[in-house]
Amino acid sequence: MSAPVLEVREVHKVYGEGATATHVLKGVSLAIDRGEMVALIGASGSGKSTLLNILGTLARPTSGQVTMLGEDLTRADDDTLTEFRNRHIGFVFQFHHLLPDFTALENVMFPSAVRAGRERAQARARAAALLAQVGLSERADFRATQLSGGQKQRVAIARALMNGPELILADEPTGNLDRQNAMQVMDLLARINRESGTSFLISTHDEEIAARCGRRVVISDGVIAADKRAAR
Numbered sequence: 001m002s003a004p005v006l007e008v009r010e011v012h013k014v015y016g017e018g019a020t021a022t023h024v025l026k027g028v029s030l031a032i033d034r035g036e037m038v039a040l041i042g043a044s045g046s047g048k049s050t051l052l053n054i055l056g057t058l059a060r061p062t063s064g065q066v067t068m069l070g071e072d073l074t075r076a077d078d079d080t081l082t083e084f085r086n087r088h089i090g091f092v093f094q095f096h097h098l099l100p101d102f103t104a105l106e107n108v109m110f111p112s113a114v115r116a117g118r119e120r121a122q123a124r125a126r127a128a129a130l131l132a133q134v135g136l137s138e139r140a141d142f143r144a145t146q147l148s149g150g151q152k153q154r155v156a157i158a159r160a161l162m163n164g165p166e167l168i169l170a171d172e173p174t175g176n177l178d179r180q181n182a183m184q185v186m187d188l189l190a191r192i193n194r195e196s197g198t199s200f201l202i203s204t205h206d207e208e209i210a211a212r213c214g215r216r217v218v219i220s221d222g223v224i225a226a227d228k229r230a231a232r
């Protein structure tokens with residue numbers, strides 16, 4: 001049995017201090033296995049984004065342990081975390097965060113060209129293949145501003161895949177899309193999960209989206225209130 005892709009144990013997060021302290025996560029433990037597709041559900045303000053940011057090493061917990069691919073990251077310094085994150089984790093957010101003046105292809109290339117130092121020609125070829133995978137070959141040279149909302153989100157998904165991550169963390173990836181585009185994006189995520197074995201954690205308010213995932217984790221009042229795998 002290989003180590004989980006990502007595991008947190010007894011994670012607490014407190015924002016602020018003294019009278020204004022907000023205790024958002026109150027002892028969250030969660031392990032995501034290789035190839036799993038997990039929905040994270042919870043009311044607005046329940047701490048989903050906070051948990052995703054901690055899982056993605058973008059934020060540190062107030063206490064508790066974070067382990068990825070068997071490596072304890074709890075006390076890792078910022079440079080180590082950045083390198084680890086770039087190599088192993090992809091992010092998709094509700095708003096695509098594409099660079100508006102860059103083309104779809106350049107946006108997809110961004111993570112490798114800038115940080116991982118791969119040869120540019122190689123990166124271009126990989127980015128083009130990823131755009132084909134998300135069905136956007138014909139839009140490769142369009143600027144981000146010239147794409148529809150659903151197309152932008154598909155470019156953002158291709159960008160998240162650029163460095164071949166083991167895990168993709170998606171924070172409300174369909175929150176800004178209409179039904180048809182939301183379902184298209186979910187179809188795409190499910191296909192990537194099936195074909196490449198990439199693990200996904202997807203936060204959502206949307207039960208229909210959650211129902212497409214093999215596992216449903218509910219966060220409520222700072223703790224995990226339910227954690228259920230779908231029958232196969």
Ligand SMILES: Nc1ncnc2c1ncn2[C@@H]1O[C@H](COP(=O)(O)OP(=O)(O)OP(=O)(O)O)[C@@H](O)[C@H]1O
Pocket residue numbers: 015016022024042043044045046047048049050051
């Ligand atoms: N930087 C911060 N400083 C203080 N409080 C914060 C900070 N970030 C988040 N919070 C508080 O933590 C709680 C959880 O926020 P979080 O964004 O994690 O919730 P969420 O479940 O993702 O909500 P939503 O579904 O509305 O996006 C909220 O009450 C929020 O006000």
